[in-house]
Amino acid sequence: MLSEFDLIKRYFQRDRAPGPNTALGIGDDCALLSPTPGKVLAISSDMLVEDRHFFAGADPYTLGHKCLAVNLSDLAAMGARPLGFTLALSLPAAEPDWLDAFSRGLFALADAHGCELLGGDTTKGPLNVCITIFGELAPGQALRRDAARVGDDIWISGTLGDARLWLAARRSEVALDAADHAATGQRMHAPAPRIALGRLLAEGNLAHAALDISDGLVGDLKHILAASRVGAVLDVDALPAGPALARQPIGLRRRFAAAGGDDYELCFTAPVAQREAIQAAGAACGTAVTRVGSITSEPGLRLVDGDGAELDLQLAGWDHFSPG
Ligand SMILES: Nc1ncnc2c1ncn2[C@@H]1O[C@H](COP(=O)(O)OP(=O)(O)OP(=O)(O)O)[C@@H](O)[C@H]1O
Ligand SMILES: Cc1ncc(C[n+]2csc(CCOP(=O)(O)O)c2C)c(N)n1
Ligand SMILES: [Mg+2]
Structure with a gap:
């Protein structure tokens, strides 16, 4: 049986030196981030919920990828350079195979973007993954x-x-x-x-x-x-x-x-x-x-349309609380 703290240590706390912008990573009450002097922080959160953002039984490796990808996408939309992220996880059970694949998918993308896992929170409950991501960019350069x-x-x-x-x-x-x-x-x-x-x-x-x-x-x-x-x-x-x-x-x-x-x-x-x-x-x-x-x-x-004629398509964006 994996305890909450075994789980964090085994799957999320990596045995490697922190990156240049991480003054303190996983393990204390807060992580400490050191943005490059003169830069501003870009911060965004995105949550993925089972049966709303993904189907039950979703492949854990790609789920690990996607929950970070949607957050990195918000940094991309501002023009920011990724620094790190926190991971809040609600899990129905501490399943070693699931956690192994999920963390591998997550870290493969994190490493590809030099974006470090800084901390998070873990609880038992319905499957739900919430990431808060931190990036940086020069003042005045954000794509607003x-x-x-x-x-x-x-x-x-x-x-x-x-x-x-x-x-x-x-x-x-x-x-x-x-x-x-x-x-x-x-x-x-x-x-x-x-x-x-x-x-x-x-x-x-x-x-x-x-x-x-x-x-x-x-x-x-x-x-x-x-x-x-x-x-x-x-x-x-x-x-x-x-x-x-x-x-x-x-x-x-x-x-x-x-x-x-x-x-x-x-x-x-x-x-x-x-x-x-x-x-x-x-x-x-x-x-x-x-x-x-x-x-x-x-x-x-x-x-x-391609000829410049008006199209009446009656399209709407995704809205979590719309009846449609
Ligand atoms: N519960 C909340 N409290 C405070 N601000 C929120 C809350 N939920 C969303 N926001 C803010 O509202 C704005 C729109 O949020 P939304 O999640 O739609 O972002 P988005 O970038 O349009 O979509 P996505 O996150 O899917 O890329 C963002 O600035 C977000 O930080
Ligand atoms: C099982 C399942 N059903 C429907 C969808 C479609 N979908 C869900 S949330 C969303 C908008 C982005 O989310 P948010 O606005 O919360 O960032 C979209 C397009 C899906 N991905 N999986
Ligand atoms: Mg966005």
């Missing part, structure tokens, strides 16, 4: 939601909608062949946080506003529009659909690319003069970037 300007291009990283397509297949709403099922499952369970792109956009002063797309593009873009007091026109047919979604009928393609959710891609706005620099930044970090619309002075979000 209130910084979009009229005339900006709207850009998207990577591709959209394949995670939503996996969810539709899981709910038996669509049928996918084995290859598309595996590829879309990878998008749902193992999103790649766009840290490198976010940092290039912020440090090069290339973009104005940004966020990461977790609730679906149209819902999330509205946060930028509201905060910046602007409107936008979005070319739904220019949205980069994921490879599996691109093979689906146009109605589904438009709906899932524009409002799928679980994408963890960046949506950012930038001056027209930065087009070439943004393409170069995307190429430099191996992440496709696609121009999908522009910021307007007329309020509201207009969706148009």
Whole structure:
């Protein structure tokens, strides 16, 4: 039988020297973080709850990856460099095989981004993983939601909608062949946080506003529009659909690319003069970037097709408390 403290020591307290920004790691009442002098901290929390963010029986390795990936994605959306994170875990049981796989998935991504586990909390209860992440960036460089300007291009990283397509297949709403099922499952369970792109956009002063797309593009873009007091026109047919979604009928393609959710891609706005620099930044970090619309002075979000004709798609972002 694993005790609470055995569990922490065995799976989460690593036998290695702390990183340069960690003054004190796991084991005391608080961790002590040393940000680089002159930088500001970027802080965000994201919680994943069984039967809401993932299905019961989810693979623990990819769950470990995803719960950190969605937090790193918020740092990417601000243009911050990851420093460390805390992990609050509620577990129905102390299962060694589950904990081994979960911690391996978590640390594989943490190590890839030099992001150290600083501490956390562990309790028995329904399966629930909550991470708080800390990053840093230069003052004034953050990609804020209130910084979009009229005339900006709207850009998207990577591709959209394949995670939503996996969810539709899981709910038996669509049928996918084995290859598309595996590829879309990878998008749902193992999103790649766009840290490198976010940092290039912020440090090069290339973009104005940004966020990461977790609730679906149209819902999330509205946060930028509201905060910046602007409107936008979005070319739904220019949205980069994921490879599996691109093979689906146009109605589904438009709906899932524009409002799928679980994408963890960046949506950012930038001056027209930065087009070439943004393409170069995307190429430099191996992440496709696609121009999908522009910021307007007329309020509201207009969706148009490839010919510029208005589309009435009635799309909404994910809302935990909406009845739909
Ligand atoms: N319980 C809460 N108390 C205080 N602030 C909160 C709380 N829940 C959310 N917020 C804040 O509200 C804002 C929107 O939260 P939300 O979780 O939707 O973030 P997001 O970045 O849009 O989505 P995601 O976390 O999925 O990327 C954030 O600034 C967040 O810190
Ligand atoms: C089992 C299961 N059902 C539905 C979904 C879809 N989903 C759940 S929460 C969310 C928005 C992001 O969460 P938050 O706003 O809390 O960051 C989305 C798109 C899923 N991933 N798993
Ligand atoms: Mg976010």
